[in-house]
Amino acid sequence: MTKNVKQQAGEAKHPLEDLVRMDRIPHIWCSGCGIGSVFSSCLTAIKNTGIDYSKFAMVSGIGCSGRGAGYINIDSFHTTHGRAIPFATGIKMANPDINVIVFSGDGDLFAIGGNHFIHAARRNMDITVICVNNMIYGMTGGQVAATTPYLARSATTEAGNPESPFNLPLLAYAAGATYIARWTMLHTRDLADAIVAAIHRKGFSFIEVLSPCPINYGRRNKEKSIDTLKNYHDKTIIKNGADPVTLDIDYGKGVILGKFVDIDKPTHDEKYRKIYLREKE
Amino acid sequence: MKSAVLTGEHFINGDEACAEGAIAAGCMFFAGYPITPATEVAEQMALRLPDVGGTFIQMEDEIAAMTCILGSAWTGAKSMTATSGPGFSLMMETVGLAVVTETPCVVVNVQRSGPSTGLPTQGAQADMMQAKWGSHGDYEIIAIAPSSPQEMFNLTITAFNLSETYRVPVFIMSDEIVGHMSEKVVIPPAGKIRTVSRPKPKGRKENFKPYAPGPKGVAPMPAIGEGYNVHVTGLTHDEKGYPVMSVDTQKEMMARLLGKIRNNLQDIILTEDYQLADAEIVLISYGVAARTSYTAVQTARRMGIKAGLLRLITVWPFPDDRIQALAEQVKAFVTVEINMGQICREVQRCAQGRARTYFVGHPGGAIIPPADVMAAIKEAMQAK
Structure with a gap:
């Protein structure tokens, strides 16, 4: 029995709809913003793991990317600025069965929250941290971030940024992360696959996702959204296993994407339980 | 391995008695950061939590410690941290998050003299107003002041019970003198200790409203992993937990947050x-x-x-x-x-x-x- 085509179309659902709080749509992200694409890849990844949705929790901090937790239809926590990782740590250590995903921005995770990032990586806390790196404080109107390129213009560096940005994968590597990758929001499938791998990888996983902020970064730096996407397409090199030292973001020489670290190390909850609760690993 | 309740007579200091009270109350999670004169609470919790299958973690600072216990509290674990003046100051922003997300937790402040680093090893009671007003915005919390090691034990249990009943941070406003004073502490048999756990939701999980008030104006609280798909935010939110940037929602939320304390003073005040x-x-x-x-x-x-x-x-x-x-x-x-x-x-x-x-x-x-x-x-x- 063939159903009416229109009726079929009417019944069609977006394949990720069960993971979205549809009653909260439309979202707040601007036209040309990349966060939605990163968020979609994240939802696809969660679906593709095959793990029951009730075994996930998403934690965000504050900022545009920090709104991610507000749209995903699982247990989700929109915390304070910079503190998604310690909140996630509390969840993981109290209930290791939960797959905890931190979804937040570069300002949140690496300026105000930088200390928590390095310590969670050092402990090998078994969480997955997805950083949407748009190189700027978007929600507050485009102030310089710890990831803003040298000499880039922002609302607080009108004549150019005098500071140097973090190389985030290098930082994660130095702090002890067991899975490290970088993709752009254009590489949706690679990104979704990386997130699946990061969720399955026991230990502290970190994925940096380059993503445009046309309103607050692009506008000031004469870079249209399409220019940024062209950079992501034309001036990136996929090089798995690249030396983290080479991963600074410089489109002049090409920006390296890929999986840089994927190693097996006991996690903090495994070690705590083994040493203190006398459980076998 | 020792049990949760060390029934008998002990000669211990206030900080240790506090930790024993926490364990007896059912605390299963402690995150802390070393600070005089509260360190012994953390040390005792590190020692004792494994006995009951609980978890201790020493975080990188007090901001992380306070935030960590909110995460653990949402898994269903009774959770606590302990600190003193400088750490208490660092925790203040997160206290607001605990209030607005109605997350039960117990925060021990073994007060020392301030301002700033002050007299780290000497007592004071000068954080009393900070306990009430230290985080931004209007809110109600509960603060308890023990006068002896015995009360550090008894009132820590009371603090957990109130925190779980009202889904609110409860402060134990102790001080260096009570914290470091050793006296006889009598721990009763486990059966004689009354412990309370947060109200739990029943019924349908679809369209569950995590902030719809139940008895006493307190909403039942699900745990992560139970399938309620809760959204928890520090933004002004409705009963569904969704952010709503409106004056009406702000009024409704504030009435709920303040009301659950202000309408139950008889039950709370001791x-x-x-x-x-x-x-x-x-x-x-x-x-x-x-x-x-x-x-x-x-x-x-x-x-x-x-x-x-x-x-x-x-x-x-x-x-x-x-x-x-x-x-x-x-x-x-x-x-x-x-x-x-x-x-x-x-x-x-x-x-x-x-x-x-x-x-x-x-x-x-x-x-x-x-x-x-x-x-x-x-x-x-x-x-x-």
Whole structure:
């Protein structure tokens, strides 16, 4: 029995709809913003793991990317600025069965929250941290971030940024992360696959996702959204296993994407339980 | 491996008694950061939590410690942290998150002298207003002040019970003197200890409203992993937990947050009367300062002065009605506290000019000598 085509179309659902709080749509992200694409890849990844949705929790901090937790239809926590990782740590250590995903921005995770990032990586806390790196404080109107390129213009560096940005994968590597990758929001499938791998990888996983902020970064730096996407397409090199030292973001020489670290190390909850609760690993 | 309740008589300090109270109350998670004079609470929790299958973690700072216990609390675990002045200051932003997300947690502040690094090894009671007002915005919390190691045990259990009942942060406002004082602590049999756990939701999980108030104005609280798909945010939110940037939602949310405390004062407020029935001069005191006040009342009584003590066990919410009622009967209030004037302001407010108010304070670092209190009592007696 063939159903009416229109009726079929009417019944069609977006394949990720069960993971979205549809009653909260439309979202707040601007036209040309990349966060939605990163968020979609994240939802696809969660679906593709095959793990029951009730075994996930998403934690965000504050900022545009920090709104991610507000749209995903699982247990989700929109915390304070910079503190998604310690909140996630509390969840993981109290209930290791939960797959905890931190979804937040570069300002949140690496300026105000930088200390928590390095310590969670050092402990090998078994969480997955997805950083949407748009190189700027978007929600507050485009102030310089710890990831803003040298000499880039922002609302607080009108004549150019005098500071140097973090190389985030290098930082994660130095702090002890067991899975490290970088993709752009254009590489949706690679990104979704990386997130699946990061969720399955026991230990502290970190994925940096380059993503445009046309309103607050692009506008000031004469870079249209399409220019940024062209950079992501034309001036990136996929090089798995690249030396983290080479991963600074410089489109002049090409920006390296890929999986840089994927190693097996006991996690903090495994070690705590083994040493203190006398459980076998 | 020891059990959760170490029934028997112990000679331990207040910090250790606090940790034993937490374990007896069912605490299963502690995140902390070392700070004098609260470190022993963390050390004892690190030692004892494995006995009950619980988890201890030492975080990178107090901000992380406070945030960590909110995450653990949402898995269903009764959770606690302990700190002192500088750490308490760092925790303040997250206290607001705990209030607005209605996350049960217990925060121990073993107070030391400030401001800033102050006298790290010497006691004070100068964070009392910070406990009430330290985080931004309007809110209600519960703060309890133990006067002895025994009370550090008993009132830590009370703190957990109140926190779980009202889904609110509860502060144990101890001080270095009580924290480091060793006394006999009697731990009753487990069966004699009343413990309370947060209300849990029943029924449909679809369209569940995590902030729809139940009895006492408190919403049932699901745990992560139970399938309720809760959204929890520090933004102003409706009963569904969704952010709504409107004045109406703000009004509704604030009424709920404040109401669950303000409408249950009878159930929350704990005070102790000592020689109050016929008192003309009423000392108001809490925590270690109350120990000075007992002595002062006894001395005054021997001199024929009708003095009494109202000891505040819960300092917040403040017992407005009780002090207003006493103000109609007594000549004067004398507030005794180790700070330069904090709770005495509340007493003055509640006295409403119907009784005189005096203040015996101390800048911190030592207990208040009873003689200082006696001087104020005499002054109050002589006042026309």
